Amino acid sequence: MRGDNGDFPGRQARRGAVAGKAFGVVVLGGYGHFGRLIVERISGIGGCEAWVGGRDRDRATAMARQYGARVLHVDLCDPGLAERLRSTGASLVIHAAGPFQHLDLRVAEAALSAGMHYVDLADGRAHVLGIDALDARARALDRLVCSGASSVPALSGAVVDALRPRFARLQGVHVGITASAQAPGRATLASVLSWCGRPLPRSGPGVGVAHGLQGPVRHVFPAPLGTRWLLDCDVPDLALLPRRHPDLAAVRFSAGLGLDLYQLGGWLLSWPVRWGLLPDPVPLAGAMQAIAQRLAPLGDGCSGMFVSLSGSDHDGRPLSLCWELVAEREHGLYVPCAASIAIARALATGRLRARGAMPCVGLLGLDDVLDELAGLSVRAGLREDAGATTR
Structure with missing residues (x-):
């Protein structure tokens, strides 16, 4: 990197x-x-x-x-x-x-x-x-x-544009962001809660409907991040990337915060929303922010992003690439x-x-x-075999 x-x-x-x-x-x-x-x-x-x-x-x-x-x-x-x-x-x-x-x-x-x-x-x-x-x-x-x-869709889209020429056919894109444990702003939390437990749009033919803050997946980032859990989220990329790259069959976006406890809490909260027992979780944003502020000192100040692309190269062979960004010292807030x-x-x-x-x-x-991230503790790199890093 x-x-x-x-x-x-x-x-x-x-x-x-x-x-x-x-x-x-x-x-x-x-x-x-x-x-x-x-x-x-x-x-x-x-x-x-x-x-x-x-x-x-x-x-x-x-x-x-x-x-x-x-x-x-x-x-x-x-x-x-x-x-x-x-x-x-x-x-x-x-x-x-x-x-x-x-x-x-x-x-x-x-x-x-x-x-x-x-x-x-x-x-x-x-x-x-x-x-x-x-x-x-x-x-x-x-x-x-x-x-x-x-970060989405500007940075994620720029990554896909930069790597697209390496593919004869681009079939799948999976974008993921993991923030540090620092408490998000209330506006950010309200945004997330607005689609918590709600159906997300289909990202391509034959792809089932996902729900916000469900579909847990783990991605292994380079050190010092290591393994982070992420959940399905709603972002413009789900519609914009297939429009820009018509051969895409599947697009997915996942996100999470630095402590696994956050992902567990979001996943648990998503079920009563999905079942219709909690009509609107957005009013909980203030309380969730207060909890996050108390837990923030437990974090490591690290955050990251990945854009995983899969398809075939110009010789017809399977190709998987994973672009990753790692930020330390809470500098991920600048991304x-x-x-x-x-x-x-x-x-x-x-x-x-x-x-x-x-x-x-x-x-x-x-x-x-x-x-624009010059001088910050942020680095980016590319590795092959994206499937080995996200499960």
Whole structure:
């Protein structure tokens, strides 16, 4: 596996300073779980100016002072949101204030009304797939509206795109993410609970229906992670990857947290939801977050991701590849932020000319995303025989 991201080719060309007028980036939810990390990294890009956006003026101000950013006191439900965004003079909105499972398009529409590009970190399937409703308007305004700039589908899709040429026929893709034991944000937990125990979409012909937080599987990551248990989850990849790679027969996504106790709890909770005994587990998000915060010290600070591909090579022989990412020292929290930062950099430097509204698949190369993790304890690598690592 490559080291701590210090040796990716072409890094200097991609990470140069932005020339000319400062490129303003408003990070909505800029003091939240992921927003604060995006503000930190955007503030380190020469020629970019970060704005910390949110309802809590005091928290936004404290975060802005820490990173030399500016403050936008704003409520996303405010009918004057577009005017508030326009008043910054910024060029891009990064929406990091989840949950995105039941999000409508009002923030993206406000960004367009303000004449700004829009990117979000959504992993809700309906929202990501529905963003193209704004395509005609975004094209008319010469703006990019992009949803899903996160670990899925942006990074997972970039991995599949990078490895697809090695296959004559790509038959299966299995994506998995294991986070550290650090307590997720309430918005993240609410997102997970929204499909806990619910049927997940079929991923291909002949594939049975899975249910959220069921279907346990274990993956053996490189050291220091080792074996992690994961459960079936709902993500945009289940629909986007078969659309992008029509020969795919099966797509699966699994996820989990660093302690096996979390997976056991999620699996147990999924059954009363599946049986109809618990109509809505989302209100439990606060209590589950409190429990997770108490258990967090038991974790090892490590997290990981894998993308396993199977099919046949150009000589007709079976081929299985497994791309893996390992993060230590809680630096895995930066991984879901990397794609949005890469898009900000590419827009600021003029390298990204795509316009319209679309899911964040095919916009970034794999190195574009990994480059934004430079200097962190994150490494990625590839090994063959994917089936030997996931059971």
